[in-house]
Amino acid sequence: MPTGVYVCHCGLNIAGVLNMEDLKSFAEKLPDVAVARDLQFSCSDIGQEQIQKDIEEFKIDRVVVAACSPRLHEPTFRRTISKAGLNPYMLEMANIREQCSWVHMDQPAMATEKAKDLIAMAVAKAALLQPLEPESIPVSKDVLVVGGGVAGIAAALDMADAGLHVFLVERRPTIGGYMALLTDVFPTNDCSICVLGPKMSEVYNHPNITLFTYAEVLGVEGSVGNFTVSGVRRARYVDEKLCKGCINECAGVCPVEVPSEYDFGIGKRKAIYIPYPQAVPLVACIDPKACIGCARCVEACPVQAVKLDQEPQDFKLNVGAIIVATGWQPFDATRKEEYGFGRYRNVITTLQMERMLNASGPTKGEVVRPSTSEIAKSIGFLQCVGSRDATVGNLYCSRVCCMASLKNAQLVKEKYPDTDITIYYIDIRACGEGYEEFYVRAQKLGINFVRARVSRIEEVEGEIFLIFEDTQTGELKRVKHDLAVLSVGLEPDSKADVLGNLLGLSRRPDRFFEIAHPKMRPVEAHIDGVFIAGCASGPKEIPISIAQGSGAAAKAIKLLHKGVLELEPTSAYVDPEKCIKCKLCVDVCLQKAISVKSPAYVDEAACKGCGSCAAACPVDAINMRFFSDEQILAQVRAATEVKREFPLIVAFLCNWCSYGAADLAGTSRIQYPTNARNIRVMCSARVDPSFILEALRRGADGVLIAGCRIDECHYRDGNYQALQRVNVLKGVLEKIGIDPGRVKIVWCAASEGEIYAKDLRDFIGELKAMGPIGTELKGKTGTNNQRGQMP
Amino acid sequence: MKLAYYPGCVSKSTGKEMDTSTRAVCRALEIELEELDDWNCCGATHVSNDLVATGLAARNMAQTDLPIMTACSICYSNLRAAAMRLEEPETLERVNAVLDKKYSSAKIHHALDVILEALAEDDERIVVPLKELKVAPYYGCLLTRPTGQYSPEFPVVLEELIKNLQAEPVDFRLKTLCCGGPIFMPQEKAADDIAFRILKEAKKAGAEVIVTVCPLCHLMLDAKQKILEKKMGEKIEIPVLYVTQLVGIALGLGPDELGLEMNSVSPMAMMEKVYEKNSE
Amino acid sequence: MTGDEQFKQEVLRLAGAEVLTCIQCGTCSASCPTAHLMNPSIRKLIKLCLEGNKEEALHNETLWLCTSCLLCTVRCPRGIRPKAVVSALKDIAEREGLRSKDADYEQFFLKQIKDYGRIAELALTGEFLLVFPQGAVQSMQMGLELLPRGKIGWEIEKIKGRDEVKRIVEELREK
Numbered sequence A: 001m002p003t004g005v006y007v008c009h010c011g012l013n014i015a016g017v018l019n020m021e022d023l024k025s026f027a028e029k030l031p032d033v034a035v036a037r038d039l040q041f042s043c044s045d046i047g048q049e050q051i052q053k054d055i056e057e058f059k060i061d062r063v064v065v066a067a068c069s070p071r072l073h074e075p076t077f078r079r080t081i082s083k084a085g086l087n088p089y090m091l092e093m094a095n096i097r098e099q100c101s102w103v104h105m106d107q108p109a110m111a112t113e114k115a116k117d118l119i120a121m122a123v124a125k126a127a128l129l130q131p132l133e134p135e136s137i138p139v140s141k142d143v144l145v146v147g148g149g150v151a152g153i154a155a156a157l158d159m160a161d162a163g164l165h166v167f168l169v170e171r172r173p174t175i176g177g178y179m180a181l182l183t184d185v186f187p188t189n190d191c192s193i194c195v196l197g198p199k200m201s202e203v204y205n206h207p208n209i210t211l212f213t214y215a216e217v218l219g220v221e222g223s224v225g226n227f228t229v230s231g232v233r234r235a236r237y238v239d240e241k242l243c244k245g246c247i248n249e250c251a252g253v254c255p256v257e258v259p260s261e262y263d264f265g266i267g268k269r270k271a272i273y274i275p276y277p278q279a280v281p282l283v284a285c286i287d288p289k290a291c292i293g294c295a296r297c298v299e300a301c302p303v304q305a306v307k308l309d310q311e312p313q314d315f316k317l318n319v320g321a322i323i324v325a326t327g328w329q330p331f332d333a334t335r336k337e338e339y340g341f342g343r344y345r346n347v348i349t350t351l352q353m354e355r356m357l358n359a360s361g362p363t364k365g366e367v368v369r370p371s372t373s374e375i376a377k378s379i380g381f382l383q384c385v386g387s388r389d390a391t392v393g394n395l396y397c398s399r400v401c402c403m404a405s406l407k408n409a410q411l412v413k414e415k416y417p418d419t420d421i422t423i424y425y426i427d428i429r430a431c432g433e434g435y436e437e438f439y440v441r442a443q444k445l446g447i448n449f450v451r452a453r454v455s456r457i458e459e460v461e462g463e464i465f466l467i468f469e470d471t472q473t474g475e476l477k478r479v480k481h482d483l484a485v486l487s488v489g490l491e492p493d494s495k496a497d498v499l500g501n502l503l504g505l506s507r508r509p510d511r512f513f514e515i516a517h518p519k520m521r522p523v524e525a526h527i528d529g530v531f532i533a534g535c536a537s538g539p540k541e542i543p544i545s546i547a548q549g550s551g552a553a554a555k556a557i558k559l560l561h562k563g564v565l566e567l568e569p570t571s572a573y574v575d576p577e578k579c580i581k582c583k584l585c586v587d588v589c590l591q592k593a594i595s596v597k598s599p600a601y602v603d604e605a606a607c608k609g610c611g612s613c614a615a616a617c618p619v620d621a622i623n624m625r626f627f628s629d630e631q632i633l634a635q636v637r638a639a640t641e642v643k644r645e646f647p648l649i650v651a652f653l654c655n656w657c658s659y660g661a662a663d664l665a666g667t668s669r670i671q672y673p674t675n676a677r678n679i680r681v682m683c684s685a686r687v688d689p690s691f692i693l694e695a696l697r698r699g700a701d702g703v704l705i706a707g708c709r710i711d712e713c714h715y716r717d718g719n720y721q722a723l724q725r726v727n728v729l730k731g732v733l734e735k736i737g738i739d740p741g742r743v744k745i746v747w748c749a750a751s752e753g754e755i756y757a758k759d760l761r762d763f764i765g766e767l768k769a770m771g772p773i774g775t776e777l778k779g780k781t782g783t784n785n786q787r788g789q790m791p
Numbered sequence B: 001m002k003l004a005y006y007p008g009c010v011s012k013s014t015g016k017e018m019d020t021s022t023r024a025v026c027r028a029l030e031i032e033l034e035e036l037d038d039w040n041c042c043g044a045t046h047v048s049n050d051l052v053a054t055g056l057a058a059r060n061m062a063q064t065d066l067p068i069m070t071a072c073s074i075c076y077s078n079l080r081a082a083a084m085r086l087e088e089p090e091t092l093e094r095v096n097a098v099l100d101k102k103y104s105s106a107k108i109h110h111a112l113d114v115i116l117e118a119l120a121e122d123d124e125r126i127v128v129p130l131k132e133l134k135v136a137p138y139y140g141c142l143l144t145r146p147t148g149q150y151s152p153e154f155p156v157v158l159e160e161l162i163k164n165l166q167a168e169p170v171d172f173r174l175k176t177l178c179c180g181g182p183i184f185m186p187q188e189k190a191a192d193d194i195a196f197r198i199l200k201e202a203k204k205a206g207a208e209v210i211v212t213v214c215p216l217c218h219l220m221l222d223a224k225q226k227i228l229e230k231k232m233g234e235k236i237e238i239p240v241l242y243v244t245q246l247v248g249i250a251l252g253l254g255p256d257e258l259g260l261e262m263n264s265v266s267p268m269a270m271m272e273k274v275y276e277k278n279s280e
Numbered sequence C: 001m002t003g004d005e006q007f008k009q010e011v012l013r014l015a016g017a018e019v020l021t022c023i024q025c026g027t028c029s030a031s032c033p034t035a036h037l038m039n040p041s042i043r044k045l046i047k048l049c050l051e052g053n054k055e056e057a058l059h060n061e062t063l064w065l066c067t068s069c070l071l072c073t074v075r076c077p078r079g080i081r082p083k084a085v086v087s088a089l090k091d092i093a094e095r096e097g098l099r100s101k102d103a104d105y106e107q108f109f110l111k112q113i114k115d116y117g118r119i120a121e122l123a124l125t126g127e128f129l130l131v132f133p134q135g136a137v138q139s140m141q142m143g144l145e146l147l148p149r150g151k152i153g154w155e156i157e158k159i160k161g162r163d164e165v166k167r168i169v170e171e172l173r174e175k
């Protein structure tokens, strides 16, 4: 396994501090090194050509470049050696710039010594590299969208237009979600269904969209690129192909009337019904709970579309990606008992108000007091009902309800200018383009604003009174209104629980689906190939729901448009012989990439290569194709081969944050001592306790593990898993008499070069106080503990 | 059924009728009560240090392994709140450090829920159904607080019990308003105002009797009723029964057993009406 | 005004750190049965604590108008226990020896618990009337109601575990 080593000057960036001649001759003597050179700029064309020439001439089959950070030029050099016929994974870099010459500028001698270790570590790892072939798997170009609200509709249309085939599964008999039920919509107060209706029809008519309404997903298997989805289309007892949507014929004869869920209880519908006139598909549906089986509708239907014996139909799909757009549900206002909703007739919710204001709604656009059906002359809106409220477990702001009340107040005021309207609020949240202006508009229309959270509504002889403290004047008040409107908040749709569990989606403390990164990956789930859009991941208004639908569509298109998926060959794999089926790996894998079939099996398409399972496996049955146990142990051994300084620290840095922080310390020229020998791993969770023990056993004075800040792990909670493992290990160390302080775990973000340097300085100080490894054992055993004799 | 019984300090003075009737009703319903050994005051609403209040309650609760029943809402609230706080290991540790008998856990009942559990709707022990009697269910504040047992806004247990006795609960708007009792000594006027509001409201709602679950409420509405009438210049004249007294009447227990003669506003006229209805 | 940070921290320790999250929404004050008599309102009292305004937070009638009904605590949207803030302030006032008729009443109450383990209402009333003779009219009226009905407890009952109770009151009260 002839290795070529290239020590880069990087102009004077490296050569200005380190002794290049010394490093080159050191490298030459390392095992298996066939050629070692120092290059002015290895990344330049000349440098790259030299490497390629050597591959030819010296038949080297692996390359070590000691230069800048692999985060910068690893792809470059992979390409270089690949062009010369080597497998791109036969490259290892030693970071002697960001993590050496730039941070030890005034200690050239020690820095050169450290660089030697870094090069030796890289050469030792390189000796164990295996060629890896990125596998590509064929993927389905079909996509499943769950939820036909405005977010799901936006996603479906974008993907269908781009040529993917979309299956849209909607639980209700019509698509449209809540937006289809709203009256005019903020911030421009245009008619909601007028803008949404055409999109709904487009979905229905699109050749690339298969629409399943009144349907549910019941099973999901497989992983990114190839999900197998099963589900059921419930019986609507009406033949979708025959029904003409005339509805008056059948519903006209139906004797059963029930409150309509699409009017939130203020309007009525029959047992056979169409949710609202613009429903898509415009097909009747029978509510089996309400239907008494009289079959009058069967006779009334002019085209014999009513089929009382219709059966549910199962479906099975193969899709490459899944978009979850399951939306929200209104907070149940009866839970705020002090407001008397459901008890006092003149207390309603904003959604009921939306329906009343809707010209095609149950009151044909009139805003009335339910108790008398008279036009309401005085209306109070109560904000934050079920939001920002610890007593109901919803600490979050629902974000749209301030704007919704501002809107409804304006619409009422425009229709009935004499109405006295007051909005009772804690804070008005109108943040969005044109939103504050919308607030000002409401103020100018003469709508009153009182800063108070209403404590209670009281009903006396059919009249309702709001009881509150006007917090701006400190006055306690009891004010009568004809109508009180509760601005209910948004909660995640509870009907989406099944789907969430099937997909393994995680939930935030607010119970909405969690996205992969709260800023950088707003529409991706933790699971590859699954995307989230609209209110499924938290309350949001229509424009943002649409943007997220389109965003999720773009992600799915990017993923699937080639029809094949290139897999990073860096995944975990299981040695079936060794596996004892303990399933510990299943629990740590956030990707759900490991299946419980015995023995364990890693779905390499789903694996992200964090390595936590490999660290968790008690019998080392799991290994990684890249960053393997053997490679990391080889680095540890090379780092401790010669103890060049005290204290000697072996440091494990996660690729995403802490390695980035160490690089940043370099680019910022933050100076710190040379004691650490850094080993890059994908995630701090990769650090197997055996690596730490090996380092200490071989004479390292301390081991540092650095990960992303808690809650910022790129694999969600790898750092937390690392912390738990380190804590257990510390207990073990204590038992065998080693100071547990020799193992330290720290968190830093990629932007925190200074913190990384400080943590390291602190650790060096602590280790100095402890003395060389083994000091603590001397007192106990009286023997002079030397390297190699540690437990 | 056997329960530990925590009478509370007022059982010895202003709340004697509560204690007497509670014991009588439990006897009639075959609920065996074992008075807590050497019990201490729960601190009522006058111990402002949470930890001290918790300690006082914990000492009581540590005296028994049985579920504990009390008939006083204040004691009930204090015991429940303490049991909740003692779920925190830190609080538990600190409190147990000063206790002789260590606290581990406790189940707390109010006489109200014990009776409701023991007495079904058509129970044959209800020998004097309170037919057509209009009862104002007055909960006061602490029966439902801290939250977790009954709704703190619209509790309905009392109504349920009243209906089981075949009486009619009136729609009583102020049923959970605090009676003002805890501050009646130093803040007489404030307390009097609230208590009188409650009485007036009960009258407006057409109540023939008010039922309470707390001895302090009882004191404010019953013992003080005539004083308040004089002070406010308005007659109320509604008897106020402790819930166990009301149940006792329906169970056919005598006035002595229920301590009815200890009530300030005599319930005799009301009882006569009940008996009359039953003989019809 | 620079606030008394130590005082603020003491309130937070006794009443819970969540007091910091008060949004001054007024739910507590509008729920309070005696709010119409309070000045500052229970909401403002919380603000005073957060400002470290010890002087105004301790010297007011509000503390003594609270009936401990807990409705504020039931309703506060931040999970704050405003009544616990009142209690904390009373506790601080008592420890610092601030005196008023109301504070004295609580003192007598606690002292009885400490000395006897139980409350004897008659003795308590008697003690209170010594510092607040104006209460005599009410007490007379009440006495006339209760006496003929046998509802005045004449004896002071002393429990056996008085030492234990004393320990509870004294040791748990310390920091």
Ligand SMILES: Cc1cc2nc3c(=O)[nH]c(=O)nc-3n(C[C@H](O)[C@H](O)[C@H](O)COP(=O)(O)OP(=O)(O)OC[C@H]3O[C@@H](n4cnc5c(N)ncnc54)[C@H](O)[C@@H]3O)c2cc1C
Pocket: A146, A147, A148, A149, A150, A151, A152, A169, A170, A171, A172, A175, A176, A177, A178, A179, A182, A184, A185, A186, A187, A215, A216, A217, A325, A326, A327, A328, A329, A350, A351, A354, A400, A401, A404, A407, A488, A489, A490, A493, A495, A496, A497, A499, A533, A534, A535, A536, A540, A541, A542, A543, A545
């Ligand atoms: C009173 C009120 C007024 C508002 N007014 C405005 C306004 O004027 N302007 C504005 O911009 N925003 C407004 N909004 C916000 C707006 O309603 C939302 O932004 C919008 O509904 C979000 O769309 P969505 O697709 O994410 O969710 P939804 O509309 O909830 O759609 C989700 C769909 O998924 C379906 N679904 C759920 N679970 C499943 C499942 N398991 N399987 C299959 N299907 C499922 C549901 O049936 C539903 O059809 C208002 C909100 C309220 C409460």
Ligand code: SF4
Pocket: A383, A384, A385, A387, A388, A396, A397, A398, A399, A400, A401, A402, A403, A427, A428, A429, A487, A489
């Ligand atoms: S948007 Fe307004 S009403 Fe809705 S929760 Fe937020 S602050 Fe409250």
Ligand code: SF4
Pocket: A571, A572, A588, A589, A590, A591, A592, A593, A594, A602, A606, A607, A608, A609, A610, A611, A612, A613, A614
């Ligand atoms: S390496 Fe990480 S993502 Fe891959 S199987 Fe193991 S735990 Fe799951």
Ligand code: SF4
Pocket: C021, C022, C023, C024, C025, C026, C027, C028, C029, C042, C043, C046, C075, C076, C077, C078, C079, C080, C082
């Ligand atoms: S209810 Fe709670 S949040 Fe609102 S003002 Fe009172 S203490 Fe503050």
Ligand code: SF4
Pocket: C028, C031, C032, C033, C034, C035, C042, C065, C066, C067, C068, C069, C070, C071, C072, C073, C082, C083, C086
């Ligand atoms: S506990 Fe005190 S402050 Fe709170 S509502 Fe009741 S009386 Fe008011």
